[in-house]
Amino acid sequence: MHSTECFWVYEVEEFGPLTITIDTHGGNLTEESKKNIEANKEKILQEL
Amino acid sequence: MIMKDIAQVIEDTAVGLLKLAATELPTEVKEVLIKSENTTEGALGKSQLHAINENVRIAESEIKPMCQDTGLVSFFVKVGDKFPLKSEIKTALIKATKRATEKVPLRPNAVDMFKGNTNNNVGIRGYVPWFYFDLVEGDKCEIIAMPKGGGSSNVGKMKMVPPGKGIKGVKEFVVEAVAAAGPLACPPYTVGVGVGGGEDMCMNLAKKALLRPLFKYHEDESIASIEKELLSILNKLEIGAMGLGEGPSVLDVHMEFAARHPASLPVGVVISCWALRHAGATIDKEGNVELHPH
Numbered sequence: 001m002h003s004t005e006c007f008w009v010y011e012v013e014e015f016g017p018l019t020i021t022i023d024t025h026g027g028n029l030t031e032e033s034k035k036n037i038e039a040n041k042e043k044i045l046q047e048l
Numbered sequence: 049m050i051m052k053d054i055a056q057v058i059e060d061t062a063v064g065l066l067k068l069a070a071t072e073l074p075t076e077v078k079e080v081l082i083k084s085e086n087t088t089e090g091a092l093g094k095s096q097l098h099a100i101n102e103n104v105r106i107a108e109s110e111i112k113p114m115c116q117d118t119g120l121v122s123f124f125v126k127v128g129d130k131f132p133l134k135s136e137i138k139t140a141l142i143k144a145t146k147r148a149t150e151k152v153p154l155r156p157n158a159v160d161m162f163k164g165n166t167n168n169n170v171g172i173r174g175y176v177p178w179f180y181f182d183l184v185e186g187d188k189c190e191i192i193a194m195p196k197g198g199g200s201s202n203v204g205k206m207k208m209v210p211p212g213k214g215i216k217g218v219k220e221f222v223v224e225a226v227a228a229a230g231p232l233a234c235p236p237y238t239v240g241v242g243v244g245g246g247e248d249m250c251m252n253l254a255k256k257a258l259l260r261p262l263f264k265y266h267e268d269e270s271i272a273s274i275e276k277e278l279l280s281i282l283n284k285l286e287i288g289a290m291g292l293g294e295g296p297s298v299l300d301v302h303m304e305f306a307a308r309h310p311a312s313l314p315v316g317v318v319i320s321c322w323a324l325r326h327a328g329a330t331i332d333k334e335g336n337v338e339l340h341p342h
């Protein structure tokens with residue numbers, strides 16, 4: 001079970017443009033970015 | 049002449065500092081975020097920086113907190129020998145924290161493990177707000193308010209590096225710590241690194257390093273060159289604005305060094321999100337207040 005810090009309910013006008021970081025087709029920008037960071041880290045540590 | 053109530057001056061000043069810190073970024077932080085938006089090429093990164101800058105602009109003009117997390121409150125205080133108040137400074141700053149919680153308003157962020165949220169940002173066990181006191185010569189009192197967000201505090205790290213690894217071990221750990229923070233804590237980051245002292249002191253120094261204005265490097269040339277080297281290395285991680293890989297990962301790196309025990313090499317890494325918030329003022333013994341450049 002995950003605990004939830006807070007919920008916000010908004011009524012909005014002119015919402016967006018937005019960046020979708022997780023879509024319904026399995027795309028996940030944050031996960032992709034994490035993998036790239038991890039690979040860059042390994043390279044940096046080897047070159048230090 | 050009517051004598052000013054110095055305790056009241058401290059309290060009022062600190063309310064103002066907490067408000068300023070929560071609603072307005074220091075000039076150089078604002079400037080570098082705007083410059084980053086202009087120089088970032090990818091639309092993804094640019095849009096994140098644009099949202100940050102727009103948010104910063106609205107917060108400042110409406111005098112509202114720039115983030116829903118207004119942080120855990122700490123004060124860095126330097127008390128001059130001839131400044132009339134000592135422990136009453138603490139009392140005044142605690143009162144100021146409660147008042148600022150109502151007035152700014154600040155999100156109530158002081159949670160007691162057993163009794164729950166105190167609703168006023170002051171802990172019931174005496175440690176929050178946290179104070180860093182220093183005794184100095186003179187008759188003034190310098191106060192810096194630093195509210196720090198929970199998200200970026202969550203990615204802070206400390207390691208007792210084997211001393212044999214030397215400065216290379218320090219750099220490795222900083223790279224590891226910032227890579228582990230990755231997209232988690234609202235980048236672009238400012239990174240404070242404390243080296244030496246003990247396991248607690250290195251973290252204190254790392255936090256203090258965040259107070260140094262951006263792009264002002266250590267007065268010791270050899271330390272300044274490591275700061276600059278780390279800044280360039282860390283940006284090769286490609287964390288990017290809000291962790292999406294485009295734009296700056298790290299705005300600046302500041303390091304503070306203390307002597308270390310021969311057998312240990314403590315390294316503390318304290319990371320600030322883009323919302324690097326602090327504000328300071330100096331009060332003299334007559335109660336005149338001078339705000340620090342912000």
Ligand code: SF4
Binds near residue numbers: 196200
């Ligand atoms: S990490 Fe900083 S910007 Fe992000 S939610 Fe926390 S305080 Fe706000």
